[in-house]
Amino acid sequence: MSEIVLRGLRKSFDSVEVIKEFDLTIADGERLVFVGPSGCGKSTLLRMICGIDDISFGRIYIDGVDVTALPAARRGLAMVFQNYALYPHMTVRQNIGFSLRVAGVERTVASERVVEVAQSLHLDHLLERYPRELSGGQRQRVAIGRAIVRQPKAFLFDEPLSNLDAALRAEMRLEVARLHSTYGATMIYVTHDQTEAMTLADRIVVLNQGRIEQIGTPSELYEQPANRFVAEFIGSPR
Ligand code: ADP
Ligand code: MG
Numbered sequence: 001m002s003e004i005v006l007r008g009l010r011k012s013f014d015s016v017e018v019i020k021e022f023d024l025t026i027a028d029g030e031r032l033v034f035v036g037p038s039g040c041g042k043s044t045l046l047r048m049i050c051g052i053d054d055i056s057f058g059r060i061y062i063d064g065v066d067v068t069a070l071p072a073a074r075r076g077l078a079m080v081f082q083n084y085a086l087y088p089h090m091t092v093r094q095n096i097g098f099s100l101r102v103a104g105v106e107r108t109v110a111s112e113r114v115v116e117v118a119q120s121l122h123l124d125h126l127l128e129r130y131p132r133e134l135s136g137g138q139r140q141r142v143a144i145g146r147a148i149v150r151q152p153k154a155f156l157f158d159e160p161l162s163n164l165d166a167a168l169r170a171e172m173r174l175e176v177a178r179l180h181s182t183y184g185a186t187m188i189y190v191t192h193d194q195t196e197a198m199t200l201a202d203r204i205v206v207l208n209q210g211r212i213e214q215i216g217t218p219s220e221l222y223e224q225p226a227n228r229f230v231a232e233f234i235g236s237p238r
Helices: 042-050 092-102 107-120 136-148 166-183 194-200 218-223 228-234
Strands: 004-013 016-026 031-035 057-062 077-080 154-158 186-190 203-208 211-216
Touching: 004 042, 016 042, 016 211, 031 042, 031 194, 042 077, 042 154, 042 186, 077 136, 092 107, 092 136, 107 136, 136 166, 166 186, 166 194, 194 218, 194 228, 203 218, 203 228, 211 218, 211 228, 218 228
Parallel strands: 031 186, 031 203, 077 154, 154 186
Antiparallel strands: 004 016, 004 057, 203 211
């Protein structure tokens, strides 16, 4: 569980500023969803928070600790990407347990935790399968399992469901919601799918060209969009 604070974050690629003076506080246990058109900076923001990308200016605090200079591995956050790259030569059990092995978690503790996580994601009957023997939804659940197993302070999701078909997306949306109610961890979720945003978020942040257009609860944004851009993005009747 953790509060994440972004203070004056900025990011440039080759002198082009893609994130502009960004301030935001994400409450402990909150489900925050970033939406916005392709190229507006959603993935860049997540990568900076996670520590995969360095930042040009600004600071990031997790539970009051300045983590700006900490590498990704020491920030205690878990990131799930859209193209869930599982290790093809490892079974589901090994995929989920790999990070625990790397972290030196004692073998019996690790294997119990892997089984618990697999059960919570309905993967326990698939533990000896290889990724190529799984459906898209099952693979995505393994990717989520790999994130959960380290008991991260927060989950960062970057369009995790966008490669799945509509029926599977609906099912996985429930899975993500359930994940949050089970673990209660802070969640930052990027999507360009309005339904996902409206159903998963405590608050939605609408981004446009590296800036915040509006922040609010799904109903606030729907009922009182700040401008036409937000209205069109959220699908309000305005
Ligand atoms: P989104 O995830 O919202 O689609 P991104 O965060 O991927 O947007 O990209 C934001 C902007 O930054 C885009 O204009 C993109 O072209 C640019 N960008 C992202 N990564 C790089 C990079 N490694 N080098 C140069 N430009 C990049
Ligand atoms: Mg992106």
